[in-house]
Amino acid sequence: MPTNRSTVPHTTTALTIPFEPAQGGWYTEAEHDAIRMAVSGSGNWRTGWRGAEYVASFEDAFAQYTGTSHALAFNSGGTAMEMVLRALELKPGDEVISCAINFVGPHIAVIGQGGQLVLAEPDPVTLNLDPADTEQRLGPRTRAILVTHWNGASADIGRFVELAARHPHPVHGPPVVIVDAARACGGRTPSGARVGAEGWATVFSFESKKLMTTFGQGSMVTTDDHGLAEQLRGLRTYGGRSGWGTNQLLTKAQAAVGLVQLARLDEMNAARITRAHDRTAALADIPELTLPPTLDEDLHLYYRHNLLVPEAWAARGRDELMDVLAHRYGVGSIVSDPVTYLGHDLIRTHTTGQHCPRAEQLAARLLCPCLHPQMTEDEEAQVRDAIRRAVADIAQLQPATAKENG
Structure with a gap:
């Protein structure tokens, strides 16, 4: 079943990488x-x-x-x-x-x-x-x-x-x-x-x-x-x-x-794109993950670096992966974004009777580990290693599945 998990998981003292950056564009x-x-x-x-x-x-x-x-x-x-x-x-x-x-x-x-x-x-x-x-x-x-x-x-x-x-x-x-x-x-x-x-x-x-x-x-x-x-x-x-x-x-x-x-925007975005593409390349051999599309010419600025777990892991397996990332490896992640009618009472009431099964299934597979251009190389290496290790940990507990693309 789809999850109603909050966009931000429960905080934990084990985190060394936050759930998400507190600042996107940085000041000079x-x-x-x-x-x-x-x-x-x-x-x-x-x-x-x-x-x-x-x-x-x-x-x-x-x-x-x-x-x-x-x-x-x-x-x-x-x-x-x-x-x-x-x-x-x-x-x-x-x-x-x-x-x-x-x-x-x-x-x-x-x-x-x-x-x-x-x-x-x-x-x-x-x-x-x-x-x-x-x-x-x-x-x-x-x-x-x-x-x-x-x-x-x-x-x-x-x-x-x-x-x-x-x-x-x-x-x-x-x-x-x-x-x-x-x-x-x-x-x-x-x-x-x-x-x-x-x-x-x-x-x-x-x-x-x-x-x-x-x-x-x-x-x-x-x-x-x-x-x-x-x-x-x-x-x-x-x-x-x-x-x-x-x-x-x-x-x-x-x-x-x-x-x-505004004058620095293109420079900041270019740094973000480079960091995101490097992470995608580093995680490309993990069969359980569907990585964000790599698009050219500023078609993707990677405000988040989205990961999708296999359909067999939807909801429970995804939540376990996020918990392992946070509690075992100190890396925060969020679900950005859940289906709005599942997580907000006003929207749920207003859209009674509406149902988007594809959205629910995709959102139940989604997680976004922290990414920012100003993360150090050591911090970025920690995130990549944590993702690799956490996926392997969860794979031992979940049904085996080939890499999916949607």
């Missing part, structure tokens, strides 16, 4: 210089911490980097996703399709903004939203397809745009494609475009663990829709002069350090 002296400059320029009572110029510069740089008309900064990815969905003005019964294997945030946002969440199956290789299964769930009430670039592997956004065009809503026209790029900032899609350049709107997160970070929180929304951009500007600043809104602005210090992080 350049970030510290930017912070000092922002602080020193904010001491005058006439100027203070007003950050409009800093934020505008960050937005302009991000729009240029992603190749989009508009980039709008928010204080978190969660609030940004909510505001993008709010701009749709969802009515009761309006449906938003999203992958069942996901972080809970986007799904909670759909529910919170009045939409009916419709869950679809993942692709068996990338675990991104499966276009074929999505098309089966498109209907006359579909208002949006919410696609996540899951764990850094780029989804084919163009294909979802084409699907939407073939299934227009009777009132609103083709469903919009909203992209969750929280874990794929700096990547490219199969079309060659930067992540953020395709779809109606793309939401990025700069939370602490993400590929770039602005003091642990922050977000950007990219879009080529001028009307949506104006709506979002009002929603983040008390509604402008006419509508509802609230304060969801990025601060001066966050924008200042964000400019530096």
Whole structure:
């Protein structure tokens, strides 16, 4: 049966490698210089911490980097996703399709903004939203397809745009494609475009663990829709002069350090890709593990390094493997991500009757041992050795099975 295991296992004093990195993008002296400059320029009572110029510069740089008309900064990815969905003005019964294997945030946002969440199956290789299964769930009430670039592997956004065009809503026209790029900032899609350049709107997160970070929180929304951009500007600043809104602005210090992080993003991502490819190569001879796909041209940024255990190990065997990694070898790992309706009460209640068996089976086989470019060579060697030894330990207790690919 599928497991309802939490994304983060119980803590243990035996860990020498944490369950996951606490920080994704790391800071250099350049970030510290930017912070000092922002602080020193904010001491005058006439100027203070007003950050409009800093934020505008960050937005302009991000729009240029992603190749989009508009980039709008928010204080978190969660609030940004909510505001993008709010701009749709969802009515009761309006449906938003999203992958069942996901972080809970986007799904909670759909529910919170009045939409009916419709869950679809993942692709068996990338675990991104499966276009074929999505098309089966498109209907006359579909208002949006919410696609996540899951764990850094780029989804084919163009294909979802084409699907939407073939299934227009009777009132609103083709469903919009909203992209969750929280874990794929700096990547490219199969079309060659930067992540953020395709779809109606793309939401990025700069939370602490993400590929770039602005003091642990922050977000950007990219879009080529001028009307949506104006709506979002009002929603983040008390509604402008006419509508509802609230304060969801990025601060001066966050924008200042964000400019530096953005300039270093490709360098940081390249280091992460190299580390992930090296780990994949080192583990390639372990028959029990299905390793993450090795994709070229920034199509996979490896926010996580996903492992799948054999189907015969699903749930119980996977959990035992994680426990052995932690308690016997000191290496932490998480399930990133479980099926959302199995691990969150609100989503479970909201999606009663929906069932995604492929998602449940894949999630029950999934674990993500800690990976970060700044881990030392000794730490990385410890993780690889621990994975090899722990798999061998569990293999003695589980049914023998050949390597599986999905």
